[in-house]
Amino acid sequence: EGVLPQEYTLIKMEVVSPFPPKMSVLEGKKVYLAAATLRPETMYGQTNAWVLPAGKYGAFEISDTEVFILTKKAALNLAYQRLSRVPEQPTCLVELMGQDIIGLPLRSPLAFNDIIYTLPMLSVLTEKGTGIVTSVPSDSPDDYMALQDLKSKPAFRAKFGVKDEWVLPFEIIPIINHPDFGDKSAERICIEKKIKSQNEREKLDEAKKVIYKGGFYEGTMIVGDYAGMKVQEAKSLIRNKLLESNEAVVYSE
Numbered sequence: 001e002g003v004l005p006q007e008y009t010l011i012k013m014e015v016v017s018p019f020p021p022k023m024s025v026l027e028g029k030k031v032y033l034a035a036a037t038l039r040p041e042t043m044y045g046q047t048n049a050w051v052l053p054a055g056k057y058g059a060f061e062i063s064d065t066e067v068f069i070l071t072k073k074a075a076l077n078l079a080y081q082r083l084s085r086v087p088e089q090p091t092c093l094v095e096l097m098g099q100d101i102i103g104l105p106l107r108s109p110l111a112f113n114d115i116i117y118t119l120p121m122l123s124v125l126t127e128k129g130t131g132i133v134t135s136v137p138s139d140s141p142d143d144y145m146a147l148q149d150l151k152s153k154p155a156f157r158a159k160f161g162v163k164d165e166w167v168l169p170f171e172i173i174p175i176i177n178h179p180d181f182g183d184k185s186a187e188r189i190c191i192e193k194k195i196k197s198q199n200e201r202e203k204l205d206e207a208k209k210v211i212y213k214g215g216f217y218e219g220t221m222i223v224g225d226y227a228g229m230k231v232q233e234a235k236s237l238i239r240n241k242l243l244e245s246n247e248a249v250v251y252s253e
């Protein structure tokens with residue numbers, strides 16, 4: 001935990017109905033997985049959402065019509081940031097485990113994929129952000145390795161009830177050109193560092209250090225409305241658009 005508050009963008013990933021039986025009380029409402037990101041300009045490259053299978057989540061009333069699925073801690077913070085039907089008091093409509101929401105089909109802002117799925121990642125921290133992470137395997141080594149594990153290990157898919165069609169059709173989408181690591185920088189650094197799974201924490205942390213600075217400060221957008229623009233400049237433009245269109249909200253913790 002840092003000393004200064006961290007300001008995230010919460011991406012509203014809409015859950016496509018019909019909902020599974022455990023979520024049937026939510027039918028008729030607009031339900032979103034609310035993913036906390038520091039890189040809203042990467043949303044073009046989304047291939048899935050991540051949850052912790054053993055993590056505790058809930059469906060919380062944000063307004064009369066909108067529901068966010070996230071951790072209780074995040075719901076409480078949101079309630080003090082004017083994002084709760086009842087001010088300063090989160091209302092949980094149904095408690096859910098991460099495992100219960102694996103396989104949910106989602107429509108996410110800016111994603112080139114029309115539908116993406118909720119999948120398990122073991123490094124998701126329930127104490128950080130909302131406990132929901134959007135996956136951009138082109139630019140995040142954690143996302144790349146977790147997707148690679150699911151793609152290459154049928155037993156890992158089976159363990160969490162992940163269907164082939166939620167994973168196998170999803171390719172890495174190049175969205176940013178990195179001056180030193182090309183347009184799939186996360187894949188490139190994971191291959192160079194010979195990272196074998198999402199569990200290689202130290203190597204992944206090194207990989208992140210190596211690519212993030214260059215990707216953000218010297219990278220160039222290669223897709224979307226701001227193709228050709230430096231990532232650093234495009235970030236706030238893309239973020240503001242998402243906030244204006246109500247496809248995202250601000251969240252601090």
Ligand code: A2H
Nearest residue numbers: 036037038039042124125128129131133134135136139140
């Ligand atoms: B970022 P910081 Cl492409 N557990 O979004 C684990 N990781 C989490 C999380 C949680 N509960 N909540 C958010 N995150 C991830 C995109 C991205 C991100 C890219 C590149 C770098 C990057 C796509 N995933 O983050 O510890 C989210 O992944 C680099 C820092 O608060 C979020 O932004 O600094 C980032 O970690 C927040 O990390």
